Amino acid sequence: MKNCPDLTTIISYSSGVLSKSFALLISSHIEKCGHCKKNIDRCHEMGGSFLEETENTDLDTNSYALFLEKLEASKNKETQISDKDIFDKSSEVPISLQRYIGRDLSSLKWSFLAPGIKKCAVIIDQKENKHLTFLKIKSNKKIPEHSHLGSELTLVLKGSFDDENGRYMAGDIADHDHTSKHEPIVTSQEDCVCVIATDGPLIFNSFIANIFQSIARI
Amino acid sequence: MVEINKDFIKKFQAEKKKKDFEIIFNFYAPKIKSLLVRNGADVTLAEDIMHDTMINIWDKIHLYNPEKGSFSSWIYTIARNNRIDLLRKKSSQPYTDISEIDIPSDNENSQDIVERKSLTEQVKNAINLLPEKQKKVIELSFISDMTQDEIAVELNIPIGTVKSRMRLAYQKMKDNLKDITA
Ligand SMILES: [Zn+2]
Numbered sequence: 001m002k003n004c005p006d007l008t009t010i011i012s013y014s015s016g017v018l019s020k021s022f023a024l025l026i027s028s029h030i031e032k033c034g035h036c037k038k039n040i041d042r043c044h045e046m047g048g049s050f051l052e053e054t055e056n057t058d059l060d061t062n063s064y065a066l067f068l069e070k071l072e073a074s075k076n077k078e079t080q081i082s083d084k085d086i087f088d089k090s091s092e093v094p095i096s097l098q099r100y101i102g103r104d105l106s107s108l109k110w111s112f113l114a115p116g117i118k119k120c121a122v123i124i125d126q127k128e129n130k131h132l133t134f135l136k137i138k139s140n141k142k143i144p145e146h147s148h149l150g151s152e153l154t155l156v157l158k159g160s161f162d163d164e165n166g167r168y169m170a171g172d173i174a175d176h177d178h179t180s181k182h183e184p185i186v187t188s189q190e191d192c193v194c195v196i197a198t199d200g201p202l203i204f205n206s207f208i209a210n211i212f213q214s215i216a217r218i
Numbered sequence: 219m220v221e222i223n224k225d226f227i228k229k230f231q232a233e234k235k236k237k238d239f240e241i242i243f244n245f246y247a248p249k250i251k252s253l254l255v256r257n258g259a260d261v262t263l264a265e266d267i268m269h270d271t272m273i274n275i276w277d278k279i280h281l282y283n284p285e286k287g288s289f290s291s292w293i294y295t296i297a298r299n300n301r302i303d304l305l306r307k308k309s310s311q312p313y314t315d316i317s318e319i320d321i322p323s324d325n326e327n328s329q330d331i332v333e334r335k336s337l338t339e340q341v342k343n344a345i346n347l348l349p350e351k352q353k354k355v356i357e358l359s360f361i362s363d364m365t366q367d368e369i370a371v372e373l374n375i376p377i378g379t380v381k382s383r384m385r386l387a388y389q390k391m392k393d394n395l396k397d398i399t400a
């Protein structure tokens with residue numbers, strides 16, 4: 001894998017402080033990236049060592065007895081394995097995302113964004129109003145500019161795009177903060193499908209989309 | 219006191235005796251609860267979340283593979299997931315964690331027989347060798363559950379500095395581990 005998330009993003013993933021949409025894209029990436037998986041393993045070792053070093057606090061009296069009671073009660077609850085929890089490792093959809101979008105990219109409900117570009121927003125957390133934005137872009141099209149606050153991750157699911165940092169293929173992640181400017185263009189013959197996670201809401205600016213459309217016509 | 223080493227865990231995985239689990243419970247439960255309280259849970263809630271975490275550990279114990287990492291790092295990931303789900307309420311569904319799906323890491327199997335003790339001790343030593351400033355950002359991230367932005371505010375430093383200290387800390391820790399996990 002050539003394009004990996006920033007090491008600090010990996011560390012934040014391990015310590016559990018990334019927002020859910022970011023965490024989903026990172027876990028999707030490490031399904032295919034042994035390098036980042038190894039880094040995360042090392043970070044988890046740091047977490048484990050901090051845990052061991054943590055000072056003990058007093059437990060309630062009879063804490064273990066109460067735990068055993070709860071354990072018995074939990075055994076009686078039937079664990080429901082829904083269809084959503086059955087994963088397909090061979091799918092083009094990463095296992096981490098299958099719970100949210102199923103195993104087939106074509107089953108997403110795509111809507112028009114600009115000529116040659118479709119989008120689909122998937123809510124991943126109702127309570128927090130967090131969502132992921134999927135884009136399906138035809139060959140040679142530019143990925144539309146959008147406004148967002150803070151950092152942004154883009155994961156390629158299918159096809160490829162290029163920017164000034166090189167080529168991004170399925171499994172690759174572009175890890176940008178708001179200071180970076182990039183103008184990715186789809187280089188694969190097939191449609192490129194990618195998914196974007198942002199800190200704030202992702203807004204496709206219609207003004208920018210218009211400029212983009214006029215550029216695309218040239 | 220019985221030591222929670224590789225053999226002990228293997229035996230527990232095979233027999234699943236409550237008597238043995240009590241040893242695991244007595245070691246980890248007070249630490250898990252302590253971290254919850256430090257992160258703002260009241261003691262009743264902390265006790266509840268700790269119990270849930272221990273139930274998860276009991277239920278998932280067969281998934282622990284000593285060749286993939288130390289027992290404490292595995293416990294850490296389970297405790298972290300419960301903390302996120304129940305304390306921070308950041309998500310309404312379980313935090314997706316690939317630790318339950320078998321995904322290979324690079325450079326594996328080079329040294330399978332790393333005892334839990336030696337790996338964790340090595341990491342502890344490596345962390346203790348870090349310069350105070352680097353250690354602090356790692357601590358705030360792993361113990362205080364702070365995001366990079368929150369750490370920047372807490373320490374009154376730019377986010378770029380938070381990132382560079384994190385990178386340096388990680389690199390030093392990794393270098394110190396080279397002899398056992400490279
Ligand atoms: Zn990677």
